[in-house]
Amino acid sequence: MCKKAKSEYLIEIRKRYFSSSKTVKQLILDEFCKNCGYNRKYAIRLINKLSKPNQKTKKPGRPKKYNHTLIIDFLKYLWISSNLVRSKRLKAMIPLWLPFYDKSIPQNLQILLLNISPATIDRLLHKIKCKYKKFGLSTTEPASLLKKQIPIKTNQWDESRPGFFEADTVAHCGSSLSGSFIYSVNTTDIATGWIATRAAWGKGQTGVFHALQSIEYSLPFKILGFDSDNGNEFLNRHLINYFTNRRQPVQFTRSREYQKNDNAHIKQKNWTHIRQYLGYHRLDNPAILPLLDNLYSIPDFCQLV
Numbered sequence: 001m002c003k004k005a006k007s008e009y010l011i012e013i014r015k016r017y018f019s020s021s022k023t024v025k026q027l028i029l030d031e032f033c034k035n036c037g038y039n040r041k042y043a044i045r046l047i048n049k050l051s052k053p054n055q056k057t058k059k060p061g062r063p064k065k066y067n068h069t070l071i072i073d074f075l076k077y078l079w080i081s082s083n084l085v086r087s088k089r090l091k092a093m094i095p096l097w098l099p100f101y102d103k104s105i106p107q108n109l110q111i112l113l114l115n116i117s118p119a120t121i122d123r124l125l126h127k128i129k130c131k132y133k134k135f136g137l138s139t140t141e142p143a144s145l146l147k148k149q150i151p152i153k154t155n156q157w158d159e160s161r162p163g164f165f166e167a168d169t170v171a172h173c174g175s176s177l178s179g180s181f182i183y184s185v186n187t188t189d190i191a192t193g194w195i196a197t198r199a200a201w202g203k204g205q206t207g208v209f210h211a212l213q214s215i216e217y218s219l220p221f222k223i224l225g226f227d228s229d230n231g232n233e234f235l236n237r238h239l240i241n242y243f244t245n246r247r248q249p250v251q252f253t254r255s256r257e258y259q260k261n262d263n264a265h266i267k268q269k270n271w272t273h274i275r276q277y278l279g280y281h282r283l284d285n286p287a288i289l290p291l292l293d294n295l296y297s298i299p300d301f302c303q304l305v
Helices: 003-017 022-036 040-048 069-081 087-100 107-115 118-124 126-131 144-149 205-218 237-244 260-278 288-296
Strands: 164-171 182-189 195-201 225-228 251-254
Touching: 003 022, 003 040, 022 040, 069 087, 069 107, 069 118, 069 126, 087 107, 087 118, 118 126, 164 260, 182 205, 182 260, 182 288, 195 205, 195 260, 195 288, 205 237, 237 251
Parallel strands: 164 225, 225 251
Antiparallel strands: 164 182, 182 195
């Protein structure tokens, strides 16, 4: 007997089996085992499995208690508001944020939130984290010829004074670095958190240079120090002359290679002020440039953060 025939036969056996007395059930079971060659215990399991059309199998393990919508919504809100921190830090923040959450959460769910483990937080936010995952393609090309002329930044800046800036470029390339696309030239003042950003077509030295000129003209204070990564869009003769050939030269420094924490301030602003607004989409239409500059010139965008 083929598999399909056995399945059809099982359906007919079930109809007779569940409408019969105990004595008749034994005879039906004998017939079923003989015709299909099944072990008696296995045949009983087959007949009893999903005997009712709408019956669902019960999953093993303890019942889920954290899958409430209010719990997941709160964890998502807290995770995004805290700049996507890890679950261990998120757990420590729950008792601090919970009293000020704008939606009412029942007392029993608040107790669950206070006792939740980091592993459970990771499980509940797994699908959400995939959507908000930080990713991007690096476009930094080291400018090896001018590195000796620009010192590595240590602790020589008075970062309590406005005017000491970190700078970086953000590539709006989507998933491919091929062709031409828009870059955001982003700067932030370390002392005040002031943001100044301009859009540039590509990251050639001339385009980035003009973007930085425009940024400086818009600032409410003078640039005293300028720190960037080792990309050739910053470490070039145009920018060196621009910052050094003036009455009060700007302290031009660079970060260490492959040490992203050296520019932690601007990296954080790249996420909060560029990626959270524009995402990771590819912007390869020059007509978008003036629109981006209009966005970046809005006073609220440059607010102290």
